Amino acid sequence: MGALEGKVVLVTGASKGIGAAIAAACGADGAAVVAHYGADRAGAEAATAGIPADRRLLLSADQSDPRSMDRLWREAQAWRGRVDATVLNAAIMLTTGGVEDDDAVWDDAWDRHWRINVLSPTRLMRNAVRHYLAAGGGVMVTISSWAAQRGTTNPDMMSYAASKAAVKAAAQSIARGYARRNILSYVVAPGVVRTRMSEDFAALQGGEDKVSATLAMGEWVPPSEIGELVAFLATGKVRHLTGATIDVNGASYVR
Numbered sequence: 001m002g003a004l005e006g007k008v009v010l011v012t013g014a015s016k017g018i019g020a021a022i023a024a025a026c027g028a029d030g031a032a033v034v035a036h037y038g039a040d041r042a043g044a045e046a047a048t049a050g051i052p053a054d055r056r057l058l059l060s061a062d063q064s065d066p067r068s069m070d071r072l073w074r075e076a077q078a079w080r081g082r083v084d085a086t087v088l089n090a091a092i093m094l095t096t097g098g099v100e101d102d103d104a105v106w107d108d109a110w111d112r113h114w115r116i117n118v119l120s121p122t123r124l125m126r127n128a129v130r131h132y133l134a135a136g137g138g139v140m141v142t143i144s145s146w147a148a149q150r151g152t153t154n155p156d157m158m159s160y161a162a163s164k165a166a167v168k169a170a171a172q173s174i175a176r177g178y179a180r181r182n183i184l185s186y187v188v189a190p191g192v193v194r195t196r197m198s199e200d201f202a203a204l205q206g207g208e209d210k211v212s213a214t215l216a217m218g219e220w221v222p223p224s225e226i227g228e229l230v231a232f233l234a235t236g237k238v239r240h241l242t243g244a245t246i247d248v249n250g251a252s253y254v255r
Contacts, residue, residue, distance in 0.1 A: 002030025003235045010034040010076045010083050012063070012124065013090025015043030017195035018143060021227030022087055027051030029231045034076040034083070036061060036090065063090050064112070066119040073127035085139040085234035086128040088121040088167070093197050097159025109159045117163035122170045129174060129183060137182030139236045142171035143226075144189045144245065146253050154201075168245065175243030184242040186233045191249025194220045217250035 009026045013019035014035035024047055027033045032055040037044035041058060048056045057079050061072040077083050097109030125140060132138030147161040148168045168187050175185035192198050192211060198220065202211045212218055226248060233241075247253060 002028065003237075004085075004231065005030035007084040007234065008032045008034065008076075008080050008082055009085045009087065009234050010036065010073075011087040011089060012036040012072075012121070013038075014047050015040040016047075017197060018190070018193060018223050018226050019087075019089040020044075020047035021223035022089060022230045023047045023227075024050060025224070025227035025231040026085075026087075026234060027055065029235075031055070031085075031231075031234070032080060033057070034059060034079060036072060036076075038063060038090070063116050063120045066115060066123045069120050069123040070127060073124060073131075077131060082135060083128065083131060083138070085141065085236070086124065087141045087143070087230055087234065088124060088171075089143040090121070091117045091143070091164075093157070093160050093201065095154065095157055095201070098154075098156035099158070101156065106159075113159045113163040114166075117160070118166045118170075121167050125170060125174060129178060132183045133178075133181060137184070137236075139234055140171065140174065140183070140185045141230050141233050142167055142185070142187050143230075144168040144171075144187050146189050146191045146247065146249055148189060149245070149247075149255065150253055172243055172245075179242055182239075184236050184239060186241060186243075187245040188226065188230060188233070189245050189247050189249075190221055190226055191215070191247070191252050192220045193226060194222055214252070215250055216252045219250065221248055221250060 009031040011023045014023040015037035023035045035044045061068040145164040148165040152161045202208045
């Protein structure tokens, strides 16, 4: 029997990268997985292909519209009458939003990062907490970034770092405010993960070899390691870890 047997886990941004790895790992551990995607249904189908049909549900919602998260939550909860763990993974990483950008580029980057990386996940957090209060508890895992703690090496990406710090603070506030109600809220802060998003970033920094040379292990984090970690956190077995930020960067950034 898997550690998540009988649990319902909602994963946002499950069509690629870290989200796809999380959905697959949770499914492998026995969870019934609600896999959210934006427009890439094929990606979500591929990510959940190893999960039996009766234990997977694919739902589309536009994360650029925070109100769409209310519908996503209603449909996810209606599937089996509950959601036991919510994984807030979906996000964008634009390479704009720095002080040297013109006003139009600055405004667009900050607006998009705020809506997609902060307003939508916190809207989903709100739905989850309300459900957990009625259900007697639940788990939330928020995917932040090491940029939330250390800033970014590229100052043009300031708006991205700020958005990841904001959603981290929201997750920690829920942990502190609802710990007595058995609501557990964990934060995972990856470093450089082998995703298309990181590959695009590396191209702007001089290539993968140049980025890898700055890392203590000399290699990028495999998405599967994030998936396995989140699947464990979704069990809620280590209750007193709630509120913690777990760094996953191969010792490249040690606090």
